[in-house]
Amino acid sequence: MSLDSKIPNGPISDKWTNYKDHINLVNPANKRNIDIIVVGTGLAGGSAAATLAELGYNVKAFCFQDSPRRAHSIAAQGGINAAKNYQGDGDSTFRLFYDTVKGGDYRAREANVHRLAEVSANIIDQCVAQGVPLAREYGGLLDNRSFGGTLVSRTFYAKGQTGQQLLLGAYSAMNRQIGRGKIKMHNRHEMLDLVIVNGKARGIIARNLVTGEIERHSAHAVVIASGGYGNVFFLSTNAMGSNATAAWKIHKKGAFFANPCYTQIHPTCIPVSGDHQSKLTLMSESLRNDGRIWVPKSLEDAKAIREGKKKPTDLSEEERDYYLERRYPSFGNLVPRDVASRAAKERCDAGYGVNKTGEAVYLDFAAAIQRYGLEQAYIKGLDADDKKLVIKLGTEVVANKYGNLFQMYEKIVDENPYMTPMMIYPAVHYTMGGTWVDYNLMTTIPGCFSIGESNFSDHGANRLGASALMQGLADGYFVLPYTIGDYLAPDIKTGKISTDLPEFVEAEKNVRDQLNKFINNNGAHSVDHFHKKLGKIMWDKVGMARNAQGLTEAIDEIAALREEFYRDVKVPGTIDSFNQELEKAMRVADFLELGELFAKDALHRRESCGGHFREEYQTEEGEALRDDENFAYVAAWEYKGKPSEAVLHKEPLVYENIKLVQRSYK
């Protein structure tokens, strides 16, 4: 099967407008005859469900939480990008497009990224109209801050709770439609398979997680908005329930899976503290606006700090190495995440780590507190030489900007980050890979769409901070509602799809067989036992730095672990009741396949780009070394029975509007 990305012709800045002007539309009366399933009600699925219902379609929405407003999107802290240029600092649609393509290390599709930059401004208007309380300046105008990989301030935010506030906006829009009966909401339901009839996606099989009942649901199109698969690493900043099952099930039914190895390791997370943990905590990138990252200059000081003989505040400025400011003077602490993460690892590997395990660096706010304190003293006409007063005033400013993040840190680490620098280390955070989609956001299965983090998205090999929310809401509010109409226009006379069709019967039987297999297995180990083992292989051999030998070993080890899992996993309870171990078993089974494809993709990509760092391919200074001649393509994998037999398809990436050059942030 050949890949057709369906990118419209014409100049890049006109493509989307011309395309929208010429696609097929479904008239409002006919929309009432069309059903759409949306799996996932995070920012992508929630915004899509609300908008599709507002347009008049009948929407059936599914999520595994007890309410859409508990989707993982609620965790997003730092902000959402938009090319509004409110700061007058040189931003524009083109600059956001350029930053995103460059930030993604030239592995994203130009046409999609340009469209994303174009609609970014509408998202802010939409959310403000919904009443989302985005931060405002003293004069009442919307405020912005900076994120990594850019030289402008274009990030809109709501303190450290941007995802929560945006999700409340999308959720209210959904609720209006739930109230009107246009959205039928299925909370606590997990999609376990896709049903294809005559080559088109026509429904899903879902399990009611409360009663255990297996249900058939039909529609004229299915939209997957199920989020990312970072939990393949076991430990990540993702919500505990985030999983790949919906995306993986459609992959097994014919949707190609693109760039699985592109994973983002976020530089500012609270370091791992031991084997007992099941989750890692992010400290938002917005903190890098004001926090300075450093380690001691000398190995002796680093050792003394690790042994508790010295405190970070004992070290003078001259004794500190602000290594990002030293290595990347133009972007400093705001280099993109992949660059910042590797730089932290490099310093810790060289022995400069500052916590007991040697895997932590400092994020220090002392300079910001001082700077803001002085500013406030001048504004208020107070004594700028009063050191205590300056610190008090500066602390208040920092608390206003990031208070909830500082509070979270103090609760977890039991140290006051206003007084002593935070300790941070990189952790798995976001997956740029996902189901391959064309310009219409349709997968290689007709009628099956994928939006938000679950698709391979617009971020190439590395996502810039605050761009995931932008992409999820762009897909849901402004892109899919157009493109899905073009697909559905010929379906207005199809009528209801029956769930008695043999395809539904067979898909339901397969799901039941899988569930029963786990219940009847009677092995010796819990699901988590295997998930942790998978996570360790992934982190050690497919994590921040990868090489051919480690990846080859990982592929064999994951395949062996999968066999062991099916032989020896123990899942208590029954299938027809509330059973969280059974839910986990189904998810981990999918991670055990996805993990192998992930390693296979990383092995085949013999270059370094963005979040994919192959040790064999680096510059003398340790930067990622791309190979544009041989690898400027999207790797889209077709399922052929097992991950080891997946077939690679290549979508060449053509850069007509941005020059392909080695990326630099100096």
Ligand SMILES: Cc1cc2nc3c(=O)[nH]c(=O)nc-3n(C[C@H](O)[C@H](O)[C@H](O)COP(=O)(O)OP(=O)(O)OC[C@H]3O[C@@H](n4cnc5c(N)ncnc54)[C@H](O)[C@@H]3O)c2cc1C
């Ligand atoms: C700690 C943290 C902070 C972040 N901060 C930011 C930020 O400041 N700015 C930014 O741009 N990005 C941020 N991100 C990334 C961003 O939050 C996510 O990429 C984004 O929210 C994903 O949205 P989504 O709608 O695609 O998926 P999700 O929000 O993950 O929603 C997935 C939905 O799918 C449902 N689902 C999944 N599988 C199934 C199934 N099989 N059956 C039924 N339902 C299913 C779930 O119930 C849920 O409703 C952050 C990420 C993390 C981890």
